[in-house]
Amino acid sequence: MERDLPSDRFMELDAGDDDALLIQRIDSNEIIYCPPKRKYKLVGKYVMGDKLGEGSYGKVKECLDSTTLQRRAIKIMKRKTLRRIPNGDQNVQREIRLLRRLRHHNVISLYDVYHNEAKGKIYMVMEFCVTGLQEMLDRSKDKKLPIWQANKYFVQLVEGLEYLHSRGVVHKDIKPGNLLLTSDNMLKISDFGVAEQLDVLAGKDEITTSQGSPLFQPPEVAGGARVFSGFKVDVWSAGCTLYNLTSGKYPFEGENMFRLFENICEKPLVMPEELDPVLKTLLEGMLRKEPSERLSLNLVKSHDWCCKKHPRTEEEVSLGGDDDRHSISIVPYLRSNYYDSESEEELFTEHQLNESRNQAECKSEMSGTDLQETRGAHTKRRRRKPTSCISVKSITSCKQS
Amino acid sequence: MSRLKSESFALELRSPSMVSFEASSDNYEIWSHLGSVCGGMGAVWVAKHKPSKKYVAIKIYELDKCGDELELIQHEIRTVRQLRHPNIIQYMTSFTAAQQLWIIMPFLGYTSASRLVATHFSEGLPEPALALIVREILQGLSYLHSKNIIHRAVRGSHILIDSNGRVILTGLRHSVMVGDNMRWQKTVHCYPPQARYNLNWASPELLEQDLYGYNERSDIYSVGIVVCELGNGEVPYRGIPSTLMLLEKLEDRVPFLYDASTVPQIAENGQGWGMATDSGVGGSVGDNLTSLAITQRLFSPAAHDLVALALTRCPDQRPTADELLHHQFVRYTRKLNGTLPQYLHPVVPITQQTEIGDSVPDLLEESLDQISLNDEVTWDF
Secondary structure: OOOOOOOOOOOOOOOOOOOOOOOOOOOHHHOEEOOOOOOOOEEOOEEEEEEEEEOOOEEEEEEEEOOOOOEEEEEEEEHHHHHHOOOHHHHHHHHHHHHHHOOOOOEOOEEEEEEEOOOOEEEEEEEOOOEEHHHHHHHOHHHOOOHHHHHHHHHHHHHHHHHHHHOOEEOOOOOHHHEEEOOOOOEEEOOOOOOEEOOHHHOOOEEOOOOOOHHHOOHHHHOOOOOEEHHHHHHHHHHHHHHHHHHOOOOOOOOOHHHHHHHHHHOOOOOOOOOOHHHHHHHHHHOOOOOOOOOOHHHHHOOHHHHOOOOOOOOOOOOOOOOOOOOOOOHHHHHHHHOOOHHHOOOEEHHHHHHHHHHHHHHHHOOHHHHHHHOOHHHHHHHHOHHHHOOHHHOOOOOOO | OOOOOEEEOOOOOEOOOOOEOOOOHHHEEEEEEEEEEHHHOEEEEEEEEOOOOEEEEEEEEEOOOOOOHHHHHHHHHHHHHHOOOOOEOOOOEEEEEOOEEEEEEEOOOOOEHHHHHHHOOOOOOOHHHHHHHHHHHHHHHHHHHHOOEEOOOOOHHHEEEOOOOOEEEOOHHHOEEOOOOOOOOOOEOOOOOOHHHHHHHOOHHHHHOOOOOEOOHHHHHHHHHHHHHHHHOOOOOOOOOHHHHHHHHHOOOOOOOOOOOOHHHHHHOHHHHHHHOOOOOHHHOOHHHHOHHHHHOOOOHHHHHHHHHHOOOOHHHOOOHHHHHOOHHHHHHHHOOOOHHHHOOOOOOHHHHHHOOOOOHHHHHHHHHHOOOOOOHHHOO
16 A cells, blocks of 8 residues: 555557567657656645755655744655664654754754654655755766855854764764755755764763764774764764765765775874865874864864854855756645646657757757756656656566666 | 743843843733734733833743744844944843743834824824834934845834834844845845735735845835835735736836815726736725725825835835935924824823823723734734
C-alpha cells in the first residue's frame, strides 16, 4: 500500500503481448508519458510539495504551512527503512530530542513531528532552506567560494557551533553538505543524526564515538582513541570545512578509508599556496593534530580572519545558480485541489521528448542567447522527470536495449 | 489597575501641543478597554492624561505573556522613535510598569479605517474619503520607503484617523529595514514572523518566498488590497482558505472594486463568476456583491485604474508610492472642497461624542460599547 508512487504510470503497446521471447521494437511515438500528477495531500496542517532531496534515511519534500503560508521542509522516514540502518531509529529519535531543545538562527529549527503508525512513517517538519554549501560548491568555479563569501558563512557556522556547545551538544558531522542556506543567506547547521548531548553536570566534553563523514574526522577519531574531547572534534571539522570552502580541496585525502585515516593522523598539513597568511594561521590552528593544542571555538571566533572585513572582490556564488529562483512548488498541488485539473493533463510521447532533448542540446551548443527559451520551467520539468514516469519492470515482454 | 513605580526606559516625546507625557503610570487614568492587540498579548485602553486632561490611547502589553513577540514590540518602539512624519504614528512615551509595557499614543477620534467600514460603511467608503485616505497612506509609505523601511502590514486596521481627518499609519512592528544585515541587498527574503495576521494583504512575491525576494513595492500591492477593502466594505479573499488565496494571487487573479461596471457582468455569468471572468474569485466571495447600492454606484475609472496598477503581479512593473502620488485618482483630491471628516459624515469622532458630557467616563464607555470592539482585527494599533 504505497500511495506515494505515482499511480499514473502507463505504457501503451501496439504489438501483441504473447510474443514474450522476442525483443520488440517500439516506436518512440508509441511510448506515452503522463506527467506525474501533483496530488494535493495534507500532513497535519502542511500541504505537501515537490521532493527536495533523498538520503539514506528517507526523503525530504517541500511543504507549506497552511495557516501561515510559510514554506517548510518535511523529512519523511519509514520505520521499515530505519530498522535496516544500524542505530537508524535511535538516531532519528535522538535528532528529534536534540532539535526540540535547540533554538538559534544558525541551527535548523524543527517545528513539528508527526507519526503515522498505520503507514509506519515519521514526519519531521523543519525550516525550509533553498540550498546547501555543498550544492553551491559543486556549482561554483574551482569548487570553492570567494574569500569574503566563505568568511560570511564561516562566521555563522562558528556562531551556531558556539550555541550548540553552550547547550552541551556536539554535532560531530560538520561539513558543507550539512550546512544549509535559507533564501536570506542564513546558514543553518542541520542533520543532527549523529550528534551527541553531553552530560551537562559532568562539566566535561568527553565522548567516545564519532560516526561523521571520514574526510572531516580529526586524528583522534581516525586513530581510534577511546575517549576524546567532543568540542575539539567540531573545531577540526569546521577547520576542514573552511579549508574546503576557501581552496576547493580537502586537507587530507586518501584512496581508501584506511589511507585517509592514516594521512589524517600522520601527514603534515599542507596549506594551499594562494591563501592569505592570516587565513593560514587560522586553518593551521584549527587543524592541529593534538586536540589540546587545537584552537578553542572562542579563539577561532576572535581570530583576526573572522573579525576582519573582507572586501567583495570576487563575484558571489549565487544561492540559486543561473536563473533558478527556487520557486514555491506547491502551486500545482493547490491547483489540483481547488480547480478541476483533469483538463490540464497533458500527455507526451518518447518521440516528443527526444525531440525536445535534441533541440535543447543543439541550442546549448550555440550561443547563450537562445538558451533562455529552453530554460522555461515547463521544458525543464519535462526533461528532468520523465525517466521516473515509466516503469519497465511492469512489462515482461519488453527489455531495455 | 495596579499603580506601581515605573521605570522609564524610553525617551519622552513632546506632543504637538507641548504637553509632556510622563513615563509613569500614575499620570494616566484608565477608562475603557478598546480592544486587544498582537493576538491577546496586549490591550489598548482609552485613558486620560491627568495633568493635561487629554485623551490618550495606551497600549499595554503583559510582558509575561510575550514570548518572541517581545522582540517585535521592541522593534516597533525603536522604529517608531526614529520616524517623524505626519502620516506615521508617534508614541508620546513608553515605559515598563511592573510586568507591563505601556505605550502612550495619541487617541485618534475616528479610530481605524477598517472599523469605520465595519460600523458605518458596510458597503465601502465614499470615493472622496477613499481617495483622501489613499493619498495620506501613500505619503506615509513614500516616507517609510525613503528610509528603506518596508511596512509589510498595510491594512485597514493599521490606518488610523484622528478627529481632524489626519490619516496615520501604525503597525510598524511588522516592518523591516531593507539591507539591514547585508548592506548591498535591495530586496528582503525573510518571511514576516507574524505574517499570518496579514495574509490577505500580502503581496504575491512576499508569499512566494523564493530567491527573488521582495522590496518596498510589496507595500504598494497591499495599498491596492486596502483600496478594495475600504471601497468594497470587506477585504478581498475574506472567508476563503488561505491556500486558495495564495493560489489566486500567484496565478494573478486580482481583486477589484465592486460597482456597476464590474458587478453586473459577474452576476450574468452566474455561479462560476470568479473563474469565468478571471477576476479573482476568491477575491470576493463577498456578501456585498448582492447589494443594490453596489450595483448602482460607480467608482471613477481612475479608482479602478489605481487598484489595477497597485495589484500588478510583477513588482518591477508596479508603480512606486511616489509614482502613485501623481496618479489621477490621488491628484483628484486636490479638487475636493471637503475634508475627510466631512466625507465621513454622519460619523463623528468618539471623543466628540463624549465631549458634550465632558470627561464623564461612563459616557465614553457607553459609546464605545455600542461599537462592538471584540474583534481583534479591527483595532490592531
